[in-house]
Amino acid sequence: MSEANQPKPALREVRQILLPTDFSGCANHALPYAAAIARTTKAALICLYVVEPVVPAVGYSGMADPLPVADISDQLEDSAEREFPKLAECDECNGLAVEEMIAHGDPAAEIVRVAEERDVDLIVISSHGRTGLGRIIFGSTAEAVVRRARCPVLVVKPPLEEGE
Numbered sequence: 001m002s003e004a005n006q007p008k009p010a011l012r013e014v015r016q017i018l019l020p021t022d023f024s025g026c027a028n029h030a031l032p033y034a035a036a037i038a039r040t041t042k043a044a045l046i047c048l049y050v051v052e053p054v055v056p057a058v059g060y061s062g063m064a065d066p067l068p069v070a071d072i073s074d075q076l077e078d079s080a081e082r083e084f085p086k087l088a089e090c091d092e093c094n095g096l097a098v099e100e101m102i103a104h105g106d107p108a109a110e111i112v113r114v115a116e117e118r119d120v121d122l123i124v125i126s127s128h129g130r131t132g133l134g135r136i137i138f139g140s141t142a143e144a145v146v147r148r149a150r151c152p153v154l155v156v157k158p159p160l161e162e163g164e
Contacts, residue, residue: 013041013121014038014041014043014121015041016043016119017034017037017043017046017122017123017124018115019031019045020048020123021047021048021049021087022049023079024128026158027126028126029126029156029159030126031090031093033124033154035092038096043121044097045093046118047088047099047100048110048111049083049101050102050106050107051073051076051080052076052107054076084100088100107141108141108145108148109148111123115151120151121152122152122153123153124154125153125156126142127155127158
C-alpha cells in the first residue's frame with residue numbers, strides 16, 4: 001500500500017489538558033505550551049499539584065518538637081492553594097478555563113490516575129532535566145507518566161543553561 005492510500009490515525013480531539021505542577025521554575029516552563037494548546041483547541045486546563053507523602057525521620061532530629069506529619073501535608077496544601085491563583089491569573093492563562101486540583105500520593109501515579117478519571121486528552125509536563133546520578137536516585141516523574149499514561153504526553157524540557 002502506498003503512503004497516500006494508508007489510513008491516517010484518528011487524532012483525538014483535545015478538550016481537557018492536564019498540567020501537573022510543583023510551582024517550581026522548572027515546572028513553569030510547561031505552562032506556555034499547555035496554555036497555547038488549550039487556547040488553540042479551546043480546551044480546559046486542569047492544573048494539578050500533588051502533595052507527596054511525608055515520611056517522618058527516624059531517630060534524633062535535633063528539633064525539640066518536630067512538626068506532625070499531618071501539619072506538614074496541610075502546609076504543603078495551603079502553599080499550593082496560595083500559588084494556584086498566581087498560575088491561573090498569569091498572562092498565558094488569560095481567558096482560559098482553568099481548574100485547580102490537589103491530589104495526595106506518588107506524583108506519577110496521581111497524575112496518571114487524575115488523567116484517567118477526568119478523561120484527559122493530553123498531559124503537558126515539564127522535565128526537571130536531571131541526568132546521571134540524580135536521575136538514577138530520584139527517578140523521573142515525567143518518564144513514569146509517559147510510560148503509564150493512556151493519553152498523549154508532551155514533555156517540555158527546561159531551557160539549557162548558558163555554557164551547556
